[in-house]
Amino acid sequence: MITFEGVTKRYADGTIAVNDLHLEVPTAEITVLVGPSGCGKTTSLRMINRMIDATEGKILLDGVDVRTIDPPTLRRGIGYVIQQAGLFPHRKIVDNVATVPYLLGWDKSKARARAMELLERVGLDTALAERYPFQLSGGQQQRVGVARALAADPPVLLMDEPFSAVDPIVRTSLQDELLRLQSDLHKTIVFVTHDIDEAVKLGDRVAVLRVGGTLAQVADPATLLSAPADDFVREFLGRDRGIRRLSFVPADLPLRTDLTVPDDADISKVAGVAAASGLTWLAVVDSGGRPSGWVNAADLPLSGTVADLRLMPYGTFVAGRDSLRSALDAALLAPSGGAIAVDDEGRVTGVATAGALAAATSGIAAEGVGTGRG
Amino acid sequence: MNWLIEFFGDPDNWSGSSGIPFRLLEHLEFSALALLAAVVIAVPLGLWIGHTGRGALFVVLSANAARALPTLGLLVLIVLLVGVGTTLPVLIPLVALAVPPILVNTYEGIRGVDRDLRDAAYGMGLRGGQVLLRVLVPVALPLILLGMRIAAIQVVATATVAAYVGLGGLGRYIIDGLATKDFASTIGGAVLVALLALAVQTAFTLVNRVAVSPGVSRRVKVR
Numbered sequence: 370m371i372t373f374e375g376v377t378k379r380y381a382d383g384t385i386a387v388n389d390l391h392l393e394v395p396t397a398e399i400t401v402l403v404g405p406s407g408c409g410k411t412t413s414l415r416m417i418n419r420m421i422d423a424t425e426g427k428i429l430l431d432g433v434d435v436r437t438i439d440p441p442t443l444r445r446g447i448g449y450v451i452q453q454a455g456l457f458p459h460r461k462i463v464d465n466v467a468t469v470p471y472l473l474g475w476d477k478s479k480a481r482a483r484a485m486e487l488l489e490r491v492g493l494d495t496a497l498a499e500r501y502p503f504q505l506s507g508g509q510q511q512r513v514g515v516a517r518a519l520a521a522d523p524p525v526l527l528m529d530e531p532f533s534a535v536d537p538i539v540r541t542s543l544q545d546e547l548l549r550l551q552s553d554l555h556k557t558i559v560f561v562t563h564d565i566d567e568a569v570k571l572g573d574r575v576a577v578l579r580v581g582g583t584l585a586q587v588a589d590p591a592t593l594l595s596a597p598a599d600d601f602v603r604e605f606l607g608r609d610r611g612i613r614r615l616s617f618v619p620a621d622l623p624l625r626t627d628l629t630v631p632d633d634a635d636i637s638k639v640a641g642v643a644a645a646s647g648l649t650w651l652a653v654v655d656s657g658g659r660p661s662g663w664v665n666a667a668d669l670p671l672s673g674t675v676a677d678l679r680l681m682p683y684g685t686f687v688a689g690r691d692s693l694r695s696a697l698d699a700a701l702l703a704p705s706g707g708a709i710a711v712d713d714e715g716r717v718t719g720v721a722t723a724g725a726l727a728a729a730t731s732g733i734a735a736e737g738v739g740t741g742r743g
Numbered sequence: 744m745n746w747l748i749e750f751f752g753d754p755d756n757w758s759g760s761s762g763i764p765f766r767l768l769e770h771l772e773f774s775a776l777a778l779l780a781a782v783v784i785a786v787p788l789g790l791w792i793g794h795t796g797r798g799a800l801f802v803v804l805s806a807n808a809a810r811a812l813p814t815l816g817l818l819v820l821i822v823l824l825v826g827v828g829t830t831l832p833v834l835i836p837l838v839a840l841a842v843p844p845i846l847v848n849t850y851e852g853i854r855g856v857d858r859d860l861r862d863a864a865y866g867m868g869l870r871g872g873q874v875l876l877r878v879l880v881p882v883a884l885p886l887i888l889l890g891m892r893i894a895a896i897q898v899v900a901t902a903t904v905a906a907y908v909g910l911g912g913l914g915r916y917i918i919d920g921l922a923t924k925d926f927a928s929t930i931g932g933a934v935l936v937a938l939l940a941l942a943v944q945t946a947f948t949l950v951n952r953v954a955v956s957p958g959v960s961r962r963v964k965v966r
Contacts, residue, residue: 455859
């Protein structure tokens with residue numbers, strides 16, 4: 370656990386970068402510091418490993434004031450990832466990753482073995498180990514930067530806008546990779562970004578800072594989206610708060626299993642299923658149990674089979690794993706307004722009707738009432 | 744051309760204490776000593792100033808002052824002060840000539856290293872000296888070597904002035920030749936100095952290739 374106790378950073382010219390910050394960063398969680406430029410997020414991060422020293426207040430690392438630890442010693446126990454990766458250009462990738470183990474006096478072969486293991490862990494081909502940084506793409510360099518920070522297995526990881534200099538596709542894959550790593554490693558991570566979407570995606574907790582270095586709100590992402598503390602936070606969160614918030618709500622929808630027909634069924638059977646369920650839109654399922662499309666029972670020919678019909682487009686979500694946002698997205702792809710639920714193998718397990726989705730989303734909205742405006 | 748054949752074809756010019764091999768060795772001796780002394784003075788100073796940022800004004804002032812310094816004038820002055828007979832009067836002006844390019848390039852090389860890289864090095868837990876020696880110097884090495892190369896070429900070319908005060912070196916051919924109107928000797932000496940400067944240039948290219956990391960020079964085949 371990292372604790373900020375009334376931390377202030379004031380520069381000689383009177384500029385206040387961080388103002389009386391009180392914040393707890395829980396162990397084994399990702400805490401994101403987010404805010405516009407000039408909000409002191411990077412300064413706050415850099416005070417943890419003493420790249421900058423606080424003017425007032427204390428930062429405690431598991432109860433120990435960081436100011437009592439010699440900076441190089443402190444830093445060797447804290448992983449540090451920066452925006453441009455900051456790899457040493459004159460060293461091979463493997464030696465870059467092994468930087469801190471070398472500093473800690475590990476045996477060279479042990480340090481290199483550890484470095485190879487980490488390269489794999491962050492999703493890099495170990496053939497890259499003998500290359501130099503300039504031979505790698507920006508995304509690959511950033512992965513090496515993460516591997517280097519993890520090399521000596523520090524309990525704490527500081528990440529200063531690590532993914533902001535790469536293109537959006539690479540950024541998404543790096544974010545997913547970080548979440549995957551974290552689910553194995555359970556590090557205490559402080560992550561700085563100016564991108565609220567990144568903050569909401571990665572953070573177990575998100576601390577929003579405002580210009581002048583004061584803390585505006587700390588909350589888990591779902592709470593932040595549903596109940597921003599003030600106009601600044603609301604504005605910073607931006608548009609589509611409602612729909613984004615659904616990402617944090619599991620799709621616990623009532624599934625109907627009486628709304629499916631096989632893709633070789635006779636028209637008369639389709640009409641029968643529709644009549645029995647009381648609904649006209651039915652999901653067509655192939656012989657392997659996978660969805661083929663939607664069919665509207667109100668618009669059937671007099672004879673033939675399902676195979677003769679034009680099927681309507683559909684969307685699916687994985688029941689029990691995906692969010693309500695995914696389910697809603699699946700429903701918006703289909704003229705039926707319903708979403709087809711599938712299992713991990715893609716086999717249909719049921720149908721969430723338009724009515725069920727409407728009930729679920731209005732329920733979520735009702736929960737938000739009273740805790741936040743707009 | 745005839746003068747060159749006359750000079751290089753004369754067997755007397757290839758033996759004894761006024762022969763080309765001996766003069767060349769003398770010339771190399773002054774030059775190497777002066778360069779070594781300049782490196783010993785300028786590199787640590789440049790590293791320290793570049794790393795700490797303290798005394799940057801000193802670098803600029805000393806470099807400009809030294810550029811304005813007349814080598815020959817300094818030589819004559821020192822001879823007047825300490826007398827002839829030792830190599831010291833030659834070494835001092837040569838060192839004064841060699842220090843500025845090494846100092847300026849070392850300082851600029853270290854100072855110019857990417858801020859993020861410095862930041863990362865400290866952030867990993869390297870101490871100040873380790874940041875300098877393990878990160879900044881290897882990255883700045885091409886510039887530091889460039890400074891030494893410029894200095895070496897200037898020193899080799901300028902060491903001819905040793906002959907003015909009765910010392911040896913390739914300058915003897917030039918100055919003695921001028922004094923006795925032996926133009927074959929003058930031109931032969933000048934050609935030798937030029938060749939030596941080229942050899943120095945080549946030697947530094949080789950050192951550069953061996954000493955600078957392929958990751959910095961980017962001289963690696965792209966696989």
